[in-house]
Amino acid sequence: MTPNSNDFTLAIHGGAGTILKSRMTPEKEAAYHAGLRRALEAGRAVLADGGAALDAVTAAVMALEDEPLFNAGRGAVYTSAGKQEMDAAIMDGRDRAAGAVAGILGPKNPILAARAVMEHSGHVLLIGESALEFCRRQGLAFEEAQYFFTEQRWQALQDTLAMQESGTEDTDESRKHGTVGAVARDRHGNVAAATSTGGMTAKSPGRVGDSPVIGAGTWADDATCAVSGTGHGEIFIRYAAAHEIASRMRYAGESLEEASRVVVMDMLAPAGGSGGIIAVDHAGNFALPFNCSGMYRGVVQADNALRTAIYRDDLKDVSASA
Numbered sequence: 425m426t427p428n429s430n431d432f433t434l435a436i437h438g439g440a441g442t443i444l445k446s447r448m449t450p451e452k453e454a455a456y457h458a459g460l461r462r463a464l465e466a467g468r469a470v471l472a473d474g475g476a477a478l479d480a481v482t483a484a485v486m487a488l489e490d491e492p493l494f495n496a497g498r499g500a501v502y503t504s505a506g507k508q509e510m511d512a513a514i515m516d517g518r519d520r521a522a523g524a525v526a527g528i529l530g531p532k533n534p535i536l537a538a539r540a541v542m543e544h545s546g547h548v549l550l551i552g553e554s555a556l557e558f559c560r561r562q563g564l565a566f567e568e569a570q571y572f573f574t575e576q577r578w579q580a581l582q583d584t585l586a587m588q589e590s591g592t593e594d595t596d597e598s599r600k601h602g603t604v605g606a607v608a609r610d611r612h613g614n615v616a617a618a619t620s621t622g623g624m625t626a627k628s629p630g631r632v633g634d635s636p637v638i639g640a641g642t643w644a645d646d647a648t649c650a651v652s653g654t655g656h657g658e659i660f661i662r663y664a665a666a667h668e669i670a671s672r673m674r675y676a677g678e679s680l681e682e683a684s685r686v687v688v689m690d691m692l693a694p695a696g697g698s699g700g701i702i703a704v705d706h707a708g709n710f711a712l713p714f715n716c717s718g719m720y721r722g723v724v725q726a727d728n729a730l731r732t733a734i735y736r737d738d739l740k741d742v743s744a745s746a
């Protein structure tokens with residue numbers, strides 16, 4: 425469906441590493457839908473007011489980072505050394521301005537760190553201690569390690585290390601990874617994308633995934649689309665996944681839906697790139713393809729209905745739920 429030119433679209437994801445359906449309980453499922461709903465509300469408040477896509481994706485990702493259920497900010501996964509190293513990126517489709525951070529622990533909202541890099545550093549990507557120093561100078565809010573801790577992620581690390589030790593293959597996507605992201609098209613026709621993650625459980629210290637790599641896990645250009653990815657980051661980087669979608673639209677004339685489907689299903693999946701993407705184009709169309717069992721996801725457009733989904737089922741309207 426192509427919305428009217430003055431309409432807006434916001435799509436979000438809470439990662440492609442969903443809990444196995446057999447282990448999902450009604451209570452947990454409700455909590456995930458509620459977490460997605462709060463993020464949609466945060467972004468909708470900006471867009472409904474005529475605000476910028478860039479501010480909407482920032483607000484939506486902050487809400488997801490604050491929610492411990494998702495692997496970003498509070499609730500991020502652990503490296504093999506038992507530390508959290510977070511990556512985030514943001515991109516403005518108006519002028520392809522971009523900012524990113526990698527390997528950080530401290531800023532309460534890593535997406536604000538990425539945005540500060542974009543707006544105040546003169547660079548695109550800052551890493552580690554120097555990125556933290558920059559964030560302190562920018563006056564960003566910091567939290568202690570305890571704030572980011574969740575028992576569930578710590579346990580996932582112990583289980584993963586034990587499985588690696590015994591040579592058992594881990595088939596539980598929720599233990600392995602996750603990420604959060606948002607893409608938006610505002611009432612002015614501009615698009616933006618934001619992605620934030622703890623990366624993959626038991627990753628090597630210093631490993632950087634696709635999320636902060638512009639063109640891999642995050643991309644926005646008003647001429648085509650805005651994209652945020654989630655999944656096996658190494659493959660998303662090697663296939664320049666987000667930029668590939670924009671390129672197929674630009675050079676091959678494919679629609680957003682077609683370009684997204686081809687990249688996720690025909691390129692990433694055969695290469696072992698389990699995961700998915702969310703995308704919006706400059707007209708406000710959206711696509712949410714994934715090639716694994718589920719992806720926490722949601723959409724809101726100018727009709728105001730908040731719609732979320734986890735597995736292969738259709739988006740359902742959660743506007744009325746508490």
Ligand code: ASP
Pocket residue numbers: 439440441600601602603621622623624632633634635641653654655656657658
């Ligand atoms: N793409 C993230 C990474 O590789 C993880 C994920 O989205 O599941 O760091």
